[in-house]
Amino acid sequence: MSEILHLIEFQMSFLLFIALAGYLAASRINQSAxxxxxxxxxxxxxxxxxLITYTDFVSSxxxxxxxxxxxxxxxxxxxxxIAKPRYFLxxxxxxxxxxxxxxxxxxxxxxxxxxxMFIATALTATSIAITANVLKEMGRLDTEVARAIxxxxxxxxxxxxxxxxxxxxxxxxSFSLLSAGAIFGKxxxxxxxxxxxxxxxxxxxxxxxxxxxxxxxxxxxTFIFATMIAFLYGMAAELLGLSxxxxxxxxxxxxxxxxxxxxxxxxxGAEYLQVIFASVFFVxxxxxxxxxxxxxxxxxxxxxxxxxxxASKLIGSGGMALLTRxxxxxxxxxxxxxxxxxxxxxxxxxxxxxxxxxxxQVFVSIILMSLLTTIAAPxxxxxxxxxxxx
Amino acid sequence: MSEILHLIEFQMSFLLFIALAGYLAASRINQSAxxxxxxxxxxxxxxxxxLITYTDFVSSxxxxxxxxxxxxxxxxxxxxxIAKPRYFLxxxxxxxxxxxxxxxxxxxxxxxxxxxMFIATALTATSIAITANVLKEMGRLDTEVARAIxxxxxxxxxxxxxxxxxxxxxxxxSFSLLSAGAIFGKxxxxxxxxxxxxxxxxxxxxxxxxxxxxxxxxxxxTFIFATMIAFLYGMAAELLGLSxxxxxxxxxxxxxxxxxxxxxxxxxGAEYLQVIFASVFFVxxxxxxxxxxxxxxxxxxxxxxxxxxxASKLIGSGGMALLTRxxxxxxxxxxxxxxxxxxxxxxxxxxxxxxxxxxxQVFVSIILMSLLTTIAAPxxxxxxxxxxxx
Numbered sequence: 001m002s003e004i005l006h007l008i009e010f011q012m013s014f015l016l017f018i019a020l021a022g023y024l025a026a027s028r029i030n031q032s033a034x035x036x037x038x039x040x041x042x043x044x045x046x047x048x049x050x051l052i053t054y055t056d057f058v059s060s061x062x063x064x065x066x067x068x069x070x071x072x073x074x075x076x077x078x079x080x081x082i083a084k085p086r087y088f089l090x091x092x093x094x095x096x097x098x099x100x101x102x103x104x105x106x107x108x109x110x111x112x113x114x115x116x117m118f119i120a121t122a123l124t125a126t127s128i129a130i131t132a133n134v135l136k137e138m139g140r141l142d143t144e145v146a147r148a149i150x151x152x153x154x155x156x157x158x159x160x161x162x163x164x165x166x167x168x169x170x171x172x173x174s175f176s177l178l179s180a181g182a183i184f185g186k187x188x189x190x191x192x193x194x195x196x197x198x199x200x201x202x203x204x205x206x207x208x209x210x211x212x213x214x215x216x217x218x219x220x221x222t223f224i225f226a227t228m229i230a231f232l233y234g235m236a237a238e239l240l241g242l243s244x245x246x247x248x249x250x251x252x253x254x255x256x257x258x259x260x261x262x263x264x265x266x267x268x269g270a271e272y273l274q275v276i277f278a279s280v281f282f283v284x285x286x287x288x289x290x291x292x293x294x295x296x297x298x299x300x301x302x303x304x305x306x307x308x309x310x311a312s313k314l315i316g317s318g319g320m321a322l323l324t325r326x327x328x329x330x331x332x333x334x335x336x337x338x339x340x341x342x343x344x345x346x347x348x349x350x351x352x353x354x355x356x357x358x359x360x361q362v363f364v365s366i367i368l369m370s371l372l373t374t375i376a377a378p379x380x381x382x383x384x385x386x387x388x389x390x
Numbered sequence: 391m392s393e394i395l396h397l398i399e400f401q402m403s404f405l406l407f408i409a410l411a412g413y414l415a416a417s418r419i420n421q422s423a424x425x426x427x428x429x430x431x432x433x434x435x436x437x438x439x440x441l442i443t444y445t446d447f448v449s450s451x452x453x454x455x456x457x458x459x460x461x462x463x464x465x466x467x468x469x470x471x472i473a474k475p476r477y478f479l480x481x482x483x484x485x486x487x488x489x490x491x492x493x494x495x496x497x498x499x500x501x502x503x504x505x506x507m508f509i510a511t512a513l514t515a516t517s518i519a520i521t522a523n524v525l526k527e528m529g530r531l532d533t534e535v536a537r538a539i540x541x542x543x544x545x546x547x548x549x550x551x552x553x554x555x556x557x558x559x560x561x562x563x564s565f566s567l568l569s570a571g572a573i574f575g576k577x578x579x580x581x582x583x584x585x586x587x588x589x590x591x592x593x594x595x596x597x598x599x600x601x602x603x604x605x606x607x608x609x610x611x612t613f614i615f616a617t618m619i620a621f622l623y624g625m626a627a628e629l630l631g632l633s634x635x636x637x638x639x640x641x642x643x644x645x646x647x648x649x650x651x652x653x654x655x656x657x658x659g660a661e662y663l664q665v666i667f668a669s670v671f672f673v674x675x676x677x678x679x680x681x682x683x684x685x686x687x688x689x690x691x692x693x694x695x696x697x698x699x700x701a702s703k704l705i706g707s708g709g710m711a712l713l714t715r716x717x718x719x720x721x722x723x724x725x726x727x728x729x730x731x732x733x734x735x736x737x738x739x740x741x742x743x744x745x746x747x748x749x750x751q752v753f754v755s756i757i758l759m760s761l762l763t764t765i766a767a768p769x770x771x772x773x774x775x776x777x778x779x780x
Contacts, residue, residue, distance in 0.1 A: 231403035
């Protein structure tokens with residue numbers, strides 16, 4: 001008991017120390033804090049120094065961090081903006097093309113059918129956490145490009161998990177159009193019902209709670225209520241086989257921009273939670289990727305996979321953005337903005353590894369591809385955006 | 391993996407739901423939110439409904455909550471106030487008398503020497519978390535009585551852990567005056583060095599960091615830094631065999647009342663963290679106590695133990711307060727304010743159970759005594775304080 005308690009304090013202070021070192025590193029190379037946090041995480045993790053490992057505790061905190069982060073991103077997002085057909089087109093092209101190009105690449109390297117399915121599926125993922133943070137840091141969350149990226153990425157998350165379910169079904173032989181349709185239906189239903197319940201049920205309810213003498217006496221209850229809703233939505237998303245961060249995002253979008261009378265400010269509170277726990281999340285991404293497992297002959301595959309990862313999102317999502325009236329530069333921003341595979345591809349890789357369909361080498365390759373797209377995207381985004389008229 | 395992730399969302403939303411139910415219950419019976427949270431925690435925990443158990447995840451979050459809570463309490467505390475000799479006298483009397491009366495009670499019930507030592511040690515503990523929260527809720531943190539209670543309780547925590555170390559040493563036969571002196575010396579040194587380093591090292595350093603362009607660019611770094619310090623102090627306390635919350639308290643006291651130029655507000659941020667995680671902490675106390683293990687014949691012992699718990703702190707700490715110029719009512723407030731044994735006694739009981747010196751029945755008795763003092767104290771405190779001229 002005493003040993004565990006001790007460990008918690010050590011891990012928390014050390015993770016926050018790494019995060020601060022990451023901020024400093026980011027400041028030195030004039031990049032997003034996220035890059036610094038992942039790089040310093042990589043340095044102190046098993047890959048190089050081995051000072052800290054990806055424990056259950058780190059994993060839990062990182063998970064909380066991802067939820068808080070998407071809750072805040074959701075709050076800063078206008079709900080009606082993700083319902084544009086254009087985002088669906090960008091998202092769909094950003095799933096179909098990476099899947100096809102990924103499957104082709106895997107086949108080229110003579111991977112078996114099951115493994116190729118998982119490599120392809122990992123390429124469809126989009127991790128909006130990092131791009132959203134870059135956009136937030138640059139004060140660009142309130143632009144059409146940001147809305148397109150985040151809106152399409154949210155849809156992408158749903159589509160990507162649909163592809164995962166379908167791939168899983170095809171590989172294990174239990175695939176049917178009916179079951180694929182059922183999964184798709186559930187996902188769409190969750191988005192629609194989550195939004196309707198959030199905007200027309202929970203938001204007015206929170207307004208009522210805020211006006212009571214109960215909240216005047218305990219101003220923190222509205223914040224506890226809002227945080228509970230974020231996790232409740234996350235849980236609902238998980239139960240439906242979606243990612244919990246989709247739920248947290250929709251919860252945030254439902255409760256964004258509320259000015260409360262008695263209750264503590266929701267956005268401010270969520271931001272403080274995010275500051276601490278999202279830092280842990282980004283550091284943990286660096287810790288999670290242990291590059292020592294990588295053998296020389298896999299490096300070629302890794303290099304090709306990473307290039308395909310960028311090219312397929314750039315041609316898919318970026319190309320579709322260009323076709324739907326975006327400028328060339330905005331299309332490139334959308335393409336690169338949707339390139340980070342982040343923790344989503346890592347979870348897909350983990351499922352593949354657990355089911356024995358991909359081996360340790362492919363697993364590390366997917367992890368590193370995911371990390372490289374995640375690390376490179378903010379560089380490219382910052383370059384593209386800072387050269388762009390504000 | 392997906393199962394664990396799912397569990398996190400469920401547990402978080404459920405714990406926050408229980409916390410809200412606790413707030414509502416507290417509001418109904420016009421008591422501190424803490425009581426409501428523990429009672430509803432008891433109701434949904436293994437004792438009654440069995441809807442949630444004390445998992446590692448709940449334990450970790452509760453632990454973070456205790457650290458955040460004491461960090462906030464520390465911030466709202468003036469450092470010089472805990473250095474008064476009077477608090478040492480109140481704390482010492484509140485350790486010696488409960489220990490003696492506890493040992494006598496255990497001997498009366500024919501417990502063996504080792505078990506009696508642990509029962510006596512559990513009675514010396516003081517959990518300031520609950521009392522501090524009641525004082526905070528009633529806006530009384532800034533009174534002499536509150537300073538006496540919290541100051542003495544902080545000293546008590548150190549003295550109590552010294553008694554634990556000494557008891558442990560006596561029971562296992564490795565006791566010597568030299569080792570007892572070494573433990574005592576370390577504890578005093580930690581308090582003094584922690585305070586000096588905090589006030590004259592870390593506080594000015596944070597002031598410097600706050601003034602940099604680095605903080606202007608990333609206003610969250612000062613808050614990350616301060617939170618890191620809270621856990622670093624907690625870790626240092628743990629490493630020295632003290633409770634981490636003592637460290638968090640001293641860290642908070644070192645950084646309290648700072649107005650930052652560029653950085654986010656430390657006190658406000660710590661309060662938001664505390665709102666969510668201290669709620670989990672209080673709910674978890676209710677979940678932790680499984681009353682089903684209690685057999686009928688132990689109830690007499692439990693009743694006597696609880697009465698002795700109150701009487702010994704009231705006569706010890708309250709009596710010493712009366713001797714050192716407090717009014718009768720203030721002395722009663724101090725006596726009852728220091729009565730909650732909280733998680734400190736529970737940890738002592740756990741160590742005794744693990745070492746085989748007390749059995750399951752005594753373990754549950756100590757847990758329940760601790761809970762009863764913890765639940766009853768806020769009732770008594772609120773009654774005493776609301777009848778008192780403001």
